[in-house]
Amino acid sequence: MTHSKKEMRKAYLARLQQLDQNTRLREQHRLAQKLYDLPQWTNAKTVALTMSQSFELDTAPLILHARHEGKRVLVPRTLPKRQMEFVQIDEDTEFEETGFGVLEPLAGMVLQPQEIDLIVVPGVAFTADGKRLGFGGGYYDRYLANYPGRTVSLALTTQLADAAEWPGEDHDVRIGQVVNLEQE
Numbered sequence: 001m002t003h004s005k006k007e008m009r010k011a012y013l014a015r016l017q018q019l020d021q022n023t024r025l026r027e028q029h030r031l032a033q034k035l036y037d038l039p040q041w042t043n044a045k046t047v048a049l050t051m052s053q054s055f056e057l058d059t060a061p062l063i064l065h066a067r068h069e070g071k072r073v074l075v076p077r078t079l080p081k082r083q084m085e086f087v088q089i090d091e092d093t094e095f096e097e098t099g100f101g102v103l104e105p106l107a108g109m110v111l112q113p114q115e116i117d118l119i120v121v122p123g124v125a126f127t128a129d130g131k132r133l134g135f136g137g138g139y140y141d142r143y144l145a146n147y148p149g150r151t152v153s154l155a156l157t158t159q160l161a162d163a164a165e166w167p168g169e170d171h172d173v174r175i176g177q178v179v180n181l182e183q184e
Contacts, residue, residue, distance in 0.1 A: 006136070012158070015159075016056070023157075024156065035179055045071060048075070082137055087107075117149055125165070127162065131168060132178075
C-alpha cells in the first residue's frame, strides 16, 4: 500500500524516536563495522557525513573513525534556495545550530562534488535497493543530482521499508548502497 511521503516520514520518525537505546547502540555499532569494511569506505580519501540529531543514527563515531584513518571529513552547510555545500572540518571547527536543530560549520574549506569520494547519506527510511525517504527539504536530492561519486546509507532495522510504501518522484536520487542488518 502506498502512502504519501509526508505520512511515511511521520511514521518512520516516530519509529526512530521510539527505538530503545540499547537496540540503537547495538545496531549502530554493527552498521558502522559493515561500513568500514566496504571498499567504498576503505578506498575513500574524502568522506562526507552529517552531524546527526539525537533521534538519528549517531554519526560522531563515524566522523572520529574517518579522521583516525586520515580521511578528509566534510559535513553539510545549508544555503539559500534549499541548496547545500560540504565543508571540511577538523578539531578546531566551530559550529552553530540551525533552525532545523542541526550543527553546521561556521567556516572552512568548501569542496566541490567531484572532490568527494563518498557521501554517507542520511534519511528517514530506505529500501534495500536504494530508494530513500529524506527529511523533506530536498537538499540531498538537489546535491546528489550533480554528484558523480559513490553514496551509501546506513539503515537501522526500523528504517527499512518496502519499495511500495511511498511514491517515487522524478527528482528522487537513489543511494548506491543501503547497508542494513538484514543482509547478514
